[in-house]
Amino acid sequence: MIAHEPDRLARVALSRLTEPGDLRLLSLVSELGAVTVYDHLHTDGDLDGAARDLAVRLSSVDPADDLARATRAGIRFVTPADDEWPVQLDDLADAGALQERGGVPIGLWVRGPQSLRDLASAVAVVGSRSATSYGGEVANEIAARCGSAGLPVVSGGAFGIDQSGHRGAIGVGAPTVAVLACGVDRVYPAAHAALFAHIGRTGALVSEAAPGWAPTRIRFLARNRLIAGLCRGTVIVEAAVRSGALNTANWTDRLSRVLMGVPGPVTSAPSQGVHQLLRRGGAMLVTCGDEVLEMVGASGSHVVIDERGPGRSRDELSVRQQQVLDAVPVAVGARSDSIARAAGIGLVEVRKTLGRLAGGGLVEQTADGWRLGEGGRA
Amino acid sequence: MIAHEPDRLARVALSRLTEPGDLRLLSLVSELGAVTVYDHLHTDGDLDGAARDLAVRLSSVDPADDLARATRAGIRFVTPADDEWPVQLDDLADAGALQERGGVPIGLWVRGPQSLRDLASAVAVVGSRSATSYGGEVANEIAARCGSAGLPVVSGGAFGIDQSGHRGAIGVGAPTVAVLACGVDRVYPAAHAALFAHIGRTGALVSEAAPGWAPTRIRFLARNRLIAGLCRGTVIVEAAVRSGALNTANWTDRLSRVLMGVPGPVTSAPSQGVHQLLRRGGAMLVTCGDEVLEMVGASGSHVVIDERGPGRSRDELSVRQQQVLDAVPVAVGARSDSIARAAGIGLVEVRKTLGRLAGGGLVEQTADGWRLGEGGRA
Numbered sequence: 001m002i003a004h005e006p007d008r009l010a011r012v013a014l015s016r017l018t019e020p021g022d023l024r025l026l027s028l029v030s031e032l033g034a035v036t037v038y039d040h041l042h043t044d045g046d047l048d049g050a051a052r053d054l055a056v057r058l059s060s061v062d063p064a065d066d067l068a069r070a071t072r073a074g075i076r077f078v079t080p081a082d083d084e085w086p087v088q089l090d091d092l093a094d095a096g097a098l099q100e101r102g103g104v105p106i107g108l109w110v111r112g113p114q115s116l117r118d119l120a121s122a123v124a125v126v127g128s129r130s131a132t133s134y135g136g137e138v139a140n141e142i143a144a145r146c147g148s149a150g151l152p153v154v155s156g157g158a159f160g161i162d163q164s165g166h167r168g169a170i171g172v173g174a175p176t177v178a179v180l181a182c183g184v185d186r187v188y189p190a191a192h193a194a195l196f197a198h199i200g201r202t203g204a205l206v207s208e209a210a211p212g213w214a215p216t217r218i219r220f221l222a223r224n225r226l227i228a229g230l231c232r233g234t235v236i237v238e239a240a241v242r243s244g245a246l247n248t249a250n251w252t253d254r255l256s257r258v259l260m261g262v263p264g265p266v267t268s269a270p271s272q273g274v275h276q277l278l279r280r281g282g283a284m285l286v287t288c289g290d291e292v293l294e295m296v297g298a299s300g301s302h303v304v305i306d307e308r309g310p311g312r313s314r315d316e317l318s319v320r321q322q323q324v325l326d327a328v329p330v331a332v333g334a335r336s337d338s339i340a341r342a343a344g345i346g347l348v349e350v351r352k353t354l355g356r357l358a359g360g361g362l363v364e365q366t367a368d369g370w371r372l373g374e375g376g377r378a
Numbered sequence: 379m380i381a382h383e384p385d386r387l388a389r390v391a392l393s394r395l396t397e398p399g400d401l402r403l404l405s406l407v408s409e410l411g412a413v414t415v416y417d418h419l420h421t422d423g424d425l426d427g428a429a430r431d432l433a434v435r436l437s438s439v440d441p442a443d444d445l446a447r448a449t450r451a452g453i454r455f456v457t458p459a460d461d462e463w464p465v466q467l468d469d470l471a472d473a474g475a476l477q478e479r480g481g482v483p484i485g486l487w488v489r490g491p492q493s494l495r496d497l498a499s500a501v502a503v504v505g506s507r508s509a510t511s512y513g514g515e516v517a518n519e520i521a522a523r524c525g526s527a528g529l530p531v532v533s534g535g536a537f538g539i540d541q542s543g544h545r546g547a548i549g550v551g552a553p554t555v556a557v558l559a560c561g562v563d564r565v566y567p568a569a570h571a572a573l574f575a576h577i578g579r580t581g582a583l584v585s586e587a588a589p590g591w592a593p594t595r596i597r598f599l600a601r602n603r604l605i606a607g608l609c610r611g612t613v614i615v616e617a618a619v620r621s622g623a624l625n626t627a628n629w630t631d632r633l634s635r636v637l638m639g640v641p642g643p644v645t646s647a648p649s650q651g652v653h654q655l656l657r658r659g660g661a662m663l664v665t666c667g668d669e670v671l672e673m674v675g676a677s678g679s680h681v682v683i684d685e686r687g688p689g690r691s692r693d694e695l696s697v698r699q700q701q702v703l704d705a706v707p708v709a710v711g712a713r714s715d716s717i718a719r720a721a722g723i724g725l726v727e728v729r730k731t732l733g734r735l736a737g738g739g740l741v742e743q744t745a746d747g748w749r750l751g752e753g754g755r756a
Contacts, residue, residue, distance in 0.1 A: 134643055134645065137645070138644055138645070253734065256696065256698075262644060263641030263642070263644065263649075263653065263656075263663070264641070264642070264643055264644075265512055265642055265643055266516055266640060266641065266642075266665035266666065267512065267515070267516070271641075272665070275641065275663060275665050278641075278656070278663045279662070279663050279664075279665075279669070280733075280734075280736070280737030281730075281732070281733020281734055281736050281737050282730065282733050282734035282737055284657070285641070285653060285656045285657050285663070286657075287644035287650070287653050287657075288644065291657075325595065326594065326595050326596040326599075327397075327594055327596065328594060328595070329592040329593060329594050330566070330592075330593050330594065330595065330598075331566055331567070331568075331592070331593065332592060334592060341435065342397060342594065342596075344397075372595065
């Protein structure tokens with residue numbers, strides 16, 4: 001048995017005995033260590049009513065056997081003592097609670113080859129289960145762009161935006177990580193069996209909930225803090241006003257990670273929660289993967305080209321040509337003497353300049369006189 | 379002849395002799411008065427080459443006759459000496475130039491019963507000529523809501539968002555004002571003849587360009603500063619990356635009016651310019667007329683219910699947030715750069731943090747800058 005084995009076994013036992021995100025218990029573990037807290041449970045039997053049937057449950061817990069069975073199922077248990085531990089989760093120690101969930105997890109059950117250590121640069125792409133096809137496409141594009149740039153994509157494995165995020169990364173052969181509210185040996189929703197199997201082979205399924213456990217509301221809430229805490233930034237693609245994705249957004253904000261939101265039609269319910277986020281400040285509006293990379297990528301490595309489109313020839317004009325062009329009417333043509341008056345430039349020069357501008361498509365001559373051409377209507 | 383008649387006639391003449399938004403000339407008028415500048419033109423014949431054929435043009439100008447003909451056509455000429463003058467336009471005196479247009483207009487040609495004096499509470503609804511049906515519907519809703527609340531709706535009379543804004547106000551029987559780049563006796567675009575006729579009967583058509591003048595690109599640019607300057611706030615509903623509406627947005631920002639933008643699908647070209655505005659900061663994301671009223675309405679009269687509930691208490695702040703909050707003045711607002719200096723924290727982080735604090739009601743943004751909100755004074 002290696003030196004930290006008692007700690008690991010105590011954590012496995014505590015993982016079985018307590019609910020994910022129980023801040024009081026997790027704070028005790030952070031302060032006293034898992035072994036002391038586990039021993040304490042055996043002595044006192046209860047921590048302020050946290051587990052009334054604890055005596056019964058304690059007797060049924062066999063952490064060594066639990067670990068052995070997990071290992072046989074291809075599942076590992078990662079604790080703060082492991083090299084693979086994602087140290088960014090330690091920020092949860094000082095982040096308090098949201099909806100009564102919080103704290104650094106006791107440990108994480110993991111299935112899949114992706115090391116959690118490499119998630120410090122990850123981007124979370126999350127949002128509504130009732131996503132629109134618009135939201136799904138944008139989530140896919142953002143995840144694909146991040147994946148292509150070498151940033152792992154994290155999401156929650158749900159219908160809607162989550163699955164579009166995972167699939168966007170998978171589509172470009174990039175690793176993706178699903179953080180679940182149930183055990184990593186379970187599939188919820190059931191329709192995602194093939195997706196989870198693929199993620200288990202190429203990325204990782206991660207959960208604070210022990211193998212076998214079902215998803216519950218508080219486990220979803222506890223899970224959201226892990227998605228926010230693992231990643232450098234979180235993109236909310238679509239979220240209705242009461243969406244769980246906004247809980248993830250709050251955690252992202254709370255943990256001083258980069259919070260981003262994708263706008264959509266103001267008439268679309270699944271965009272309303274995102275618009276609220278953007279209105280309150282704290283979230284950055286993003287419209288594509290490149291803008292996400294600009295926010296979370298290595299400094300300077302992903303600079304977005306300001307999209308003014310191709311430089312119109314208008315920008316290349318001389319001051320004099322610009323003055324003449326500015327005096328040319330949009331719709332009904334004007335005679336060159338009237339343009340010369342408007343421009344405050346001599347008639348001869350104006351006529352010469354109009355000829356040149358016409359050559360570039362910026363103005364055109366009609367029966368009424370000169371007016372702006374297609375190229376001149378910037 | 380009443381006392382200020384020489385000033386009015388000089389302004390009419392200058393309006394005929396110069397292009398809208400000629401900052402050099404307008405600055406001279408602000409400094410010396412219209413009569414002096416007009417006399418000067420007669421003596422010197424030229425102002426730094428601004429009008430080479432000025433002698434010819436001067437001889438053809440007859441301001442008294444011009445005014446009489448305008449009056450017969452139902453057009454009045456409003457100058458700073460008139461009670462109807464919208465004094466908020468005087469802010470243009472110190473606002474410099476954008477794309478070589480700027481300054482307080484010499485006067486405004488007006489057709490229609492709406493007094494310009496009552497536009498101080500107006501809202502501008504502007505945007506792309508190539509609007510989508512989505513943009514048109516949102517512009518219509520916002521204008522209708524503002525109109526219903528008693529706020530005049532100003533726009534530019536163009537196709538697309540502009541006309542949807544005008545029609546939204548008309549639909550609820552509210553006055554609407556079209557600020558034009560051509561003379562108020564002209565109709566551009568021609569398809570808006572009925573719309574302009576209606577606005578001329580119920581609201582007002584306004585232009586810095588003299589009657590009879592055609593629309594040109596510089597007249598559009600000059601016009602944009604008037605829309606921004608007349609109104610308390612401007613809503614950009616849709617704007618492509620090079621849309622003229624972004625010029626109006628720049629003026630709104632420059633004049634410290636309230637700048638608002640309506641998001642849309644990130645896949646929609648007519649929303650991309652708005653998203654850029656929102657990303658750069660300075661524009662508030664709005665999704666409906668109620669949110670616009672909250673931004674520009676009489677203080678406290680249009681408070682949108684925050685669906686998240688009470689603001690964050692001071693105790694839950696991070697150290698960094700606390701540092702920023704401690705540097706925010708209680709009464710008179712301070713700009714974010716001065717707050718950054720006081721807090722000893724970088725500007726980008728301070729702006730982000732201020733946004734978050736504003737979301738919790740701890741700070742608020744005023745015309746002067748940031749100050750403590752209700753929640754921050756605990």
